[in-house]
Amino acid sequence: MIAHLIVLPVLLPLVAGVALLLKRQAGTRLKRLVGVGSTLLLLLVGIALVARANGGDIAYYALGDWQPPFGIVLVLDRLSALMVLLTAILALGVVVFACAGEDERGSNFHGLFQWQLMGINGAFLTGDLFNLFVFFEVLLLASFALLLHGGGKARILSGVHYVVLNMAGSALFLIAVGVLYGATGTLNMADMAVRLGELPAERTGLVTAGALMLLVVFGLKAAVLPLYFWMPRTYAAAPAPVAALFAIMTKVGIYAILRVYSLVFGDGAGALSRLEQAWVWWLSLGTLAVAGVGVLAARDLRLLVAYLLLVSVGTLMAGIGLGSPAAVSALLYYLVHTTLVTGGLFLLAELIGQQRGKAGTRLVRGRPLRQGGWLAGLFFVGAVAVAGVPPLSGALGKALLMASAEGSQRAWLWPLLLGTGLCALIALSRAGSTLFWRSQGDPGGLALPRSQWFGVIWLLSAAPLLVVLAGPVSDYTRATAEQLAHPQRMIEALLNTGGTP
């Protein structure tokens, strides 16, 4: 049983999704039960995986018992275990929130939700470049359908951009995978790392082209500077639970960059090692700058949160650009914080919009909120965390990241990171005072259901909890960064000695 634990994060949502599809006519109650139950199980599996990976050894699961490098493998190390657990925590808050009625606005919400989880978990666990593509497609197809859940003009029009861009990205991904396969003769990432070490000189150009094409694809998923234009509008138009789940989607891109370039193009790759560093560093700084401007310019709370997500993408990419293990450790801590808090803010924006009636989430004078005190309190917690003001987790993450910068990197990173923090602070305080204080008329709207409160509080409570648990969490991220800095351990675990088949 324990050996099969690694495949469960993929198998469980798949089975639940298929069951939900077959029982499409079943009652709402049953569907919600299956959806929440499966996500809860996923959370337990995630905890078990982290506990197992924390031992420090790298386990793999060879599907069909075809040993690597020939078969398809799922690999479990500290990084993938952390990402799977993070996905499950986010998904539980989101799926409970959706049970308040959002899931009934269109057909098959829960089934698609499970498939999306399957794609995300698969992308985090796979040890094979082509399977990374397949899982990307699974999560994309599910996200296309979820994005259009409930319909409406704005969703469909932003959906066209999202779908077309991602299809073009998939084409590029396939070309890159093809080039790398043609040059190295393998698709297993660990095996590719070994073969790059003994690459004939005339193929170096080919592999460089393939590697940088992969960077474009992952950059499109992560929404970095020249490739982010689809993101704010799409996320602002998506239904709230879907937008909150999409908070992890940009992190799939970040994860892919971290994994592929640390493992395949690590120190062992000779002339090709660390070829993404300069690109990622400068693009991340550009992303931070434009995201700061976007935060100030947003005239709608959802759009504001989407730009805050872009700020977090810039920050995370800067962590990759810094390149040292200390920076990677800091960026992983920040990643956990930002995923949960921005997810919570997307859900909170929906609650505020519901109580404001016609004004919705637009930042204009509207009627007062019926449960304004509670909502304002949660908004305050989320704003303090996301803007990076002490004492909540955002400040800690940013401080760790800034401390890991060295020399001239500091001169670039510190002003930009602190400047965008200031932009976020200004925009959020302006938004908060408009939403909660500049109001007239009688309070309207219905009292909010308990499951929606649960979803928001579940996600936003990460901000204080991450400060309280900062010790164990940063110990774990430090060990993760250490593991990533030594890719040869994973190569040995996968190719020489036998793991658990």
Add this chain to the structure above:
Amino acid sequence: MESLYAITTGVLTACGLYLVLRGRTFPVVVGLTLLSYAVNLFLFSMGGLTTDGAAIVNGPGGYADPLPQALVLTAIVIGFAMTAFVMILAMRARSEAGNDHVDGRSREDREGRS
């Protein structure tokens, strides 16, 4: 054979890219389709082109690399599903927005704003 194959793939890619950059949804969908054909051809050729090779390794004789064929099969299936989806989405967008521009804005709208 290699040069003919390369030229075919290149022309397909160029046509696909040009169509994807057009402003209306129908050419964009056709462009994406052409692009996925080109990518499939490209992927197929990545194991090296072999004529008269055996599909299964059998003794010391020449054989064709079976992996790209498996990859292409997967890519074709995924591409097919994606194309079907984007087709329906384009039709929905056409009926919701009242025109088939990718931004959902008619010609008058765009000229009025600029």
